[in-house]
Amino acid sequence: MTPRTVGLLGSDRGTWGTPVMAADRTKYRIAETAMRLFLEQGYENVTVEAVASASEVSRRTVFRYFGGKDELPFPDHSGRLELLRSALDGAAPGTDPVEAVIAATRVSLRDFLSHPELVLRRYQLTRLVPELRTREVVEHERYVVVTRAYLRANLPDGSPPYLHMAWAQLIDAMHRAALGDWVRSGGATDAEADLEAGFAWIRRLVRTEAGGAGAGGPASLLAVLPDSPEARAALASLRDASHPL
Amino acid sequence: MTPRTVGLLGSDRGTWGTPVMAADRTKYRIAETAMRLFLEQGYENVTVEAVASASEVSRRTVFRYFGGKDELPFPDHSGRLELLRSALDGAAPGTDPVEAVIAATRVSLRDFLSHPELVLRRYQLTRLVPELRTREVVEHERYVVVTRAYLRANLPDGSPPYLHMAWAQLIDAMHRAALGDWVRSGGATDAEADLEAGFAWIRRLVRTEAGGAGAGGPASLLAVLPDSPEARAALASLRDASHPL
């Protein structure tokens, strides 16, 4: 280990952060090289052989670390997926399952933001190369599958069959929106704040389903009305009268 | 045209319905053959060459109709995507954009259900072959991309940045749930009714954002409270007083 080959890389420890990449330096080194070549020469014009030799490994080794050429820009996904799983597994028993998924999604976004150069650089690539965009979609779907499964297992029994799907997609929408805006802005927005704003919006909906007792369907009302002082006052009095939460 | 080659197929017009396949018989014939071989021998054990010769076309022709081996079971997606687009384009000008997407999604589901054998047979395959499941995810994402773009363009200007994403994902969740339950049940459930039930649930949320005037953010209140006769009465009077829609 500790290759003396500083050549193509700025240093022997790459450019990207520390947390995940410490686990497997070689994998990230290959990914970094691949993304550089893809950006310089175009995805289709770069063979795996080229990536391998530029990374100073054999072609076979590239395929030992990555399932395919299109996975080269995503060395962090497997780790983050594991992070998401453990965040859900580690949720306190009594926790509202939707809140558990929200917390896990927050963890996932934080992990994204801890590799800003990787994520922003990759965006340049996925925007340009349809095949990589496709791969990104597939990788992303894995997260949603995990949250869907968690919600299906933990939502109260009387829930309608679309509910786990709805919350999973809704929470994912906030994740997508916050991360997407951040990435499109080149890292300028406050993604965590945006995510929390989305969660706040979600929470105003989730109380409907989560509050009531299980059997017989939701015992809540969801009301939408034009804003006005009268409406606010009426709602406030109703809320205070019956539900002093 | 009108090939006299009845050989491997039960008839010269395949097995599946009429609407889309009339457009290109050959494409559906190849798809049918491919799915049969995939189910009989396993996806990885069937080469494109085998599909081609069993379909009585050349290997080259298979790739003229399909972008790749993994697209063989999805001959209907391009047509349905076009259907979705035209449904959105054809929406009446004043229509609530969320309602427009709901209507388009209804059309999409109907189109799915018009090919029951194809869809149910394909489910056996996608459940079994990860690569095909992946392709299904990607194809599905295309629909959501279209609806997202439509909502982003047509939602009122003051809407928060996550809103188009949220509604798109939410409506898609209903589509996924209804179609998924139908497919998993082997075609036994009433998918259209399930979809409408989901839409009804969505409508209780959507009124919030769609009603208000544009500038300065949503001019609506969203309230969630415990159900009670008093609450219902109070809300009814508020609604009648200010918003006689």
Add this chain to the structure above:
DNA sequence: CACAGTCCTGGCACTCAGTGACACCAGAAG
């Protein structure tokens, strides 16, 4: 009838992704 144009097809030939099998070499442990 002759001829040009178009569309769909088959037939190569080629690149390259991905995989299996085996050999090699480091270091750790006995």
Add this chain to the structure above:
DNA sequence: CTTCTGGTGTCACTGAGTGCCAGGACTGTG
């Protein structure tokens, strides 16, 4: 020194996907 183990390189092979060209069917035009 021997043995085991984990990471690596080398080689050979299958098969997906593409570019190019040629041929046949059909159409319209002179």
